[in-house]
Amino acid sequence: AKSEKDQQTGGGGAQAGQVVQTPTGSAPSCTIDKFGAAKFDPKSSVIGFSQSEKEANPFRIAETASIKAEAKQEGIANLRTTNGQSQFSKQISDVQQLIAQGAKALVIAPLNSDGWEPVLQQASAKHIPIITIDRKINATACKDYVTFIGSDFYEQGRRAADQMIKALGGKGKVAILLGASGNNVTTERTGGFKDEIAKKAPGIQITFEQTGDFAREKGQQVTEQMIQSHPDVNAIYAENDEMALGAVTALKGAGKKAGDIKIVSVDGTRNAVSQIVSGWIYAVVESNPRFGPLAFQTLSKFLNGEPIPDKVIISDREYDSSNAKQSVASAY
Amino acid sequence: MSDTAVALPRPAGARTLAWLQNYGVYAAIAALIVVNIVITPHFISTENLRTQLVQVAPVVIVSLGMALVIGTEGVDLSVGSVMALATALIPLYLGYGVGAAILVALVGGVAVGLVNGSLVAFVNVQPIVATLCLFVGGRGLALVIAGGRLKDVHDTTLLDLGSSSLVGIPLPVVVAAVLTVLVAGVVRRTTFGRQLVAIGGNRTASVLSGLPVRRVLLLVYVLSGLLAAVAGVLATARLQASDPSSLGLLMELSAITAVVVGGTPLTGGRVRVLGTVAGALLIQLVRATLIKHNLPDSVAQMVQAVIILAAVYAARGGTGR
Amino acid sequence: MTTEQATADTPVTQDAYAPSRRDRTFGLIQRHGATAVLVLLLLVGSLSFARFPTGENLGDIAITSSFPAMVALGMTFVIITGGIDLSVGSVFALGGVLAAYAVRWGTVAGLLVPLAVCGVVGLVQGLLIARVRLAPFIVTLAGLLGARGLLLSISHEGATTYLIPHGTVLARLGQGHLFGLGYPVYLTLVLFVIGGVVLQRTGFGQAVYAIGGAEDAAALMGVPVARTKVVVYVLSGMLAGLSGALNAARLSSGVTILGTGMELDVIAAVVIGGTLLTGGAGSVSGTIAGVLLLGVIQNLINQIGDLSSSYQQVVSGAFLAVVVVAQTYLSRARRL
Amino acid sequence: MTDPVPEQANAGDPPLLEARDIVKRFTGVLALDRVTLSLRPGEVHALVGENGAGKSTLIKVITGVHRPDEGEVRLAGRTAGFADPLDAQRAGVQAVHQEIGLVPDLSVARNLLLGREPRRALGLIDTRRMHQTAARTLESYGVRVDVRLPLRSLGVGAQQMVALARAVSVDARVVIMDEPTSSLEPREVETLFGVIDRLRGQGIAVIYVSHRLDELYRICDGVTVLRDGRVVHQGALADLDRLRLVSLMLGRDVAQVRSEGVTRFSGAHEASGRPVLEASGLTSRHLLDDVSLTIRPREVVGLGGLLGAGRTETAKAIAGVLPLDAGGVTVAGLPVRRGSATAAVRAGIALLPEDRKAEGIVPTLSVRDNIALAALPRLARAGVVSDARIDRIVETFMKRLRIKATGPHQPVAELSGGNQQKVLLARWLATEPKVLLLDEPTRGIDVGAKAEVQALVDELAEAGLAVLLISSDLEELVEGSDRVVVLRGGAVVGELTGDELTEEGVMTTIAAHTRENAG
């Protein structure tokens, strides 16, 4: 189930850049005139980047690094970055502050999809183009913001389900290690997974689902409890790699062997991919954080007057035993 | 009238009541265990016992330090950040051997304790804000040290600390037990222990009685930092990774809850070491029960709220405000 | 009064008991230490960053601070009674979700439902604290969990975010501006003025101080201790709920992930504002200075620009330490 | 609120307040055992008994602080059963409690008028009028302070006057005073008696608790003697002589009591040698002005002066807890590090503070731990305390001071005030000090215990200690001291020895300087 097209979009090197999925939503239609912004030279203007969470997990580290690196490469001298520290109110005020500091364009990695009203109002009053990355903002593209670049989390959940069905041969009991409660990513990765399982493999039961807060330690602790209360579980779906790795530690500690319990997770960090090689994890669905090239490419296209699609969905890869070994190096 | 101290008798009924008030937390644990035996499959097994004990060990260790701090009418919010700092320091110094790495991690904890203690004892900052500074900054520092990254730990000696056993008892549990005995001893048998509760009970009186109030306060925060660092080391060994971004998150709340549920009043002047351990166990059992029964997060949080209240209600009288 | 005539031949004491000017200045700074530090910080910020003292930026700080400020107002009352309310972060988020949920029945419902529910959360906590005599810390910790649980169950484990449609009066309440400042800023100011008057000029306010100062003595003096405590927690719950509702109105949606860790920020603001955690002393003007201090620190860190998130935390912790030490030195009471 | 009963009291009136068969138990202690008490309008009734006899407990039951286990309280012939103090106050029962019962951090004015502040439009408190009213009211009690200051900045005596003024200045039918004079000066005591006389004239009933017997005889009509929670005598005070009263309280026979005299000071000790304590030039802005004094071994030096004269401050300065601008202290010739209580204790200085509750006891600890507190370093080896040694010392002192408790492990907060005082004294004696600073050592202590404490002071001086005695009880001060230094406004204004050392002498010295400096 791979819909990958070899259209490298910058970055290059050993690290895998993002690949745009085709077709990319509706036809490109948003132009700078339609949006109502004025042209400016990004190299000499303030560009704001608002990161949502601490750069303390591989995804966020790679995401911020990629934005910064690309900005440098593009010669953008005045990139201002802020970090919401996982507090939504802070991220809102961060972005407002970026606007107050005269940002001409904003790249936002939103912590939450809803609740952007005040920022959008302020930005639209000044006609500041906004590109959101990795999470959508629930608003109107090309009016409130220009476009969204990112993965489809629901789709990631479905693809994880497909891997799970393959791993279990369509029958078995699955435990889910949920992400943080109330988080859009959690909701969508869970929804996609459950819908796909219900549709394609009625033989698979989801008998356990508890939050692991996207953290390794919590994933480990929950798995430890689960092993004892639900000894009949055959597989674990972890909504990010960190929890999957915690689960691996827990399984090792309980004396399980690699492959006894199939683990499928989402993210594609190097650690997780190498656990596929050692047999502990069955498959990983990638969620590529290297947004820099695509984001700035989109921005300059937009500023050049080219039409932009209302969303740019990147095509994420999948890692399993067939490709893990060769891919470890290119994982983030 | 004779020349002896006048001893007034105390009836047995009063003693039972007092016992229940003081030891309600044990009753709550017993009740929860019974409930679990009935409703939770596979509850009575050595593996399960091990899991619960191993998971609770770091919480117990942090709570011990917290109990001392609370005994002085203070509070230490920075314990979670100390754990992060400890875990961040370990991989940096593993090259010099496990001993060196652990030592540095512990020194990190002591350093944080010194800062907290100085602010409280010498600058007279209210403990909650004094320790809030390092609650905020400490984790940041840990992340700076670690370059923001989670690092896997492969040193087998260190990993053994997390996973091996001593006569069948997991090592983290042994460490927690030893520290419990030590701290109980400090509280009961040392000048320092007596002085710290007196300071919590009436600081002015302690000053007037010539107690070295500042020194004791400083030492209390240092101990809290040290114990949190020990917990950080053990947690690192068990996780087999150094994860400064999430290790010890919300630990301060767990520890304070354990201490208070265990019968140590937040108003200070009293320290219940065994009660604290029991408080930590109770919280662990509650969480385990909720996870094992696969309750959705919404229900789990509400149930947890109710159980905590029930436990404190049972132990009412032992706690102040 | 039954005592009319006095035995006032020679007074026992002399004018040595009138406070010296030094003592009075001292008292003034002591009460306004946080404000002094705030002024200092604003000066430093203005001199260091050209983009800091702009109307837009200061307006942003004001609106951003107004929500925690409302919560901190309730917290000030709670802390002065010698209590603490850890539930405010969850209740704040709950208020927002409820407002967004209830706005389908109109703006009035959108405000009343969160006020009522959050008030009830406060009421339950207050009763457990005042009547059952459980420790506030634990009760409100349970409240933190309980309110979050309630929020999650209303929002289907956080999967559903209710929206506040454009153009509703509620949305305008949160988003409207007057003279460059959002409506919530004005509301916050009004609430603080009322709060200050209540605290200083009503019997209830006196009761709040008396209970925090010496609960037993207050009871002996005939202060309705239990009732006052209950009211204080209801107040805190309602203010947190109101703040959450208005914030939701501003964001046009009942965001479910708000408010985690907010309780510590709010408590810090109150304490930095000079309110003693042990109760009995404090002021709402100090609290507003405390909230603004935290807001300004945050803003200044962003002004610095390119700090990584970890360094931001370090700087913010260091800033906090400096502020706290400065405030403590300024407001140090003479001991013994 | 109810109006005060206007007419004069006479014997035929029904009881205004009645307590019937009150039983009150605390965990393990029967504090009141079928206590009955009745008061007529205009009667001033003495309630006496040893420390821990149950006086305060009875008062707390009457005012609704405690609920009685059995029995009932009746007001003007109707069952009252107050739910809380507010309830009692609404019905006109006001009390001044033993431990003051005000809020230290609130301003003096707010304390005085809490719950009945003058209001403006909208029911808001009129701060200005509140301050004026407060200042005026307090002035009529001889207390002139800045009423905006927190109450804690006043001395205990002034606080006591505020509490009194508070209780008396509302419409009351019954006013209960639990040891109101324990920290008052003769002058304040006179003020108080004036107030009580007025209350009597207004038909208000007063319950008066005091350990100072001469006061009782001056103003009380009836008396109830409590012993171990039981009423052992009830009747007119005039029918009882002093010796009989004391013997009833203590449960000893009259002959034995007679042999013991009024105060227990023997005056046998003879000061000798070089001074142990030399304090010179103690100065602290606003509080102390160049105070110097010396005490030799086997000498008791008294500190005289009015409330706020700086006696407490002098003691605190010597003990290293009052920040000093100038001056210093030496013990046995060795200078003590300034501003360090720890250093002072180590040098052998012991301070028994006047405010037992706030500065003395550690309420969360047991009697045993409270006693051992200051001596811990001496009772420990390498920081580890020896339980055996502590037990031995605690037992010794509990016996020697006859501390009344269920045992060494009873929480000290449960003891009666007098016994708490003894615990504190024990705490200091356990440190084997060289210099003993006693600030109101017999405050709130019953006649029996008071005599014991006085004897003890004597004995300690005889054993070679240097003692500084601060007491508002002039008789005690004069009898107990070899020499009295008089303070006023934080400065030494006189010293009395030998024949000059009489109550009148001290009074004149104080008065002379007061008048001299009043203008």
Ligand SMILES: Nc1ncnc2c1ncn2[C@@H]1O[C@H](COP(=O)(O)OP(=O)(O)OP(=O)(O)O)[C@@H](O)[C@H]1O
């Ligand atoms: N809250 C309490 N809990 C337990 N015991 C108490 C409590 N209050 C008083 N007691 C006990 O009740 C008895 C009577 O105490 P009370 O305070 O009434 O004595 P008192 O006559 O006022 O003595 P004093 O003259 O020393 O003030 C004492 O034995 C005391 O220890």
Ligand SMILES: Nc1ncnc2c1ncn2[C@@H]1O[C@H](COP(=O)(O)OP(=O)(O)OP(=O)(O)O)[C@@H](O)[C@H]1O
């Ligand atoms: N009658 C009073 N009127 C006004 N102020 C007073 C009065 N009594 C005490 N104060 C205030 O209280 C402070 C401490 O006085 P305090 O009782 O207690 O001193 P002191 O001389 O040690 O008295 P004591 O001899 O009773 O111990 C004084 O500095 C003064 O400000």
Ligand SMILES: [Mg+2]
């Ligand atoms: Mg008494």
Ligand SMILES: [Mg+2]
């Ligand atoms: Mg005094």
